[in-house]
Amino acid sequence: MNQPFDKLLDARGMNCPMPLVNARKELGKLEPGQVLKVVATDRGSIADFQGWTKIAKNVELLAQENETMDGVNVYVHYVKRTA
């Protein structure tokens, strides 16, 4: 899938709750309407990002993917700042 994004956050190697916390921080720096791509190795981040975007205002989860990067399984999340 070729989801466009405005900024990339490399959260590989980070563990709960850091992918979420850092994604939140980075998203805050974006303008409304912009998209943040997060690459994580933490399997829990799949459910974490779903939970975050369900609860928090001004955030939308556009897509989640499972990829292999440098031979490692990574979880990719696209979150959009909506307001």
Add this chain to the structure above:
Amino acid sequence: MGAGFNIRANEDPSRVQALEEKVEGLVKRLEQLEERSAEDRVAIVVFSGDLDRVLAAFVIATGAAAMGQQVSMFFTFWGLSVLKKGTEFSGKTISQKAMALMSPGTSLDLPVSKMNYFGMGAKMLRGMMKHKNVSSLEDMIALARDLGVRMIACEMSRDVMGIKESELVDALEYGGVASFLADSLKSRTSLFI
């Protein structure tokens, strides 16, 4: 609004007045309900001074703050050790001195709740966490502050245990049960750890 409403008003003013009163009453009730309803808040009591439990408290607190919740952490009894920056002995009673001697001097000295073996267990857990690239407790505390998590030290237990304000880290709030309840009653989630 508009013509229909006005025409009826001309026809039957008493009916409109009754409706107006009813709406007014409903608005008032709604306001009361809104005032009492939960907000996007999380309140956590940190009673424990065990490294593992305190870590759990901070993971939840930082995660909740990142999700847009307003988080308050209340540190009481053994949990006060988390906020200590050092130990002082002067001006304390014998039992307070004894307690200070046997309590952790800072968050770095916190034991684990199981298999502590005089601090070996805590050291091992910290090592295992570092190996797995999990943030240390101290990083989490700094992060929580960064995310705007409120930290409130329980005044009563601080006084009982003889812990001085100068032994605790800066930028804390001090409060009692009512300050916790004022937050927890407005929170969707309240935890006692």
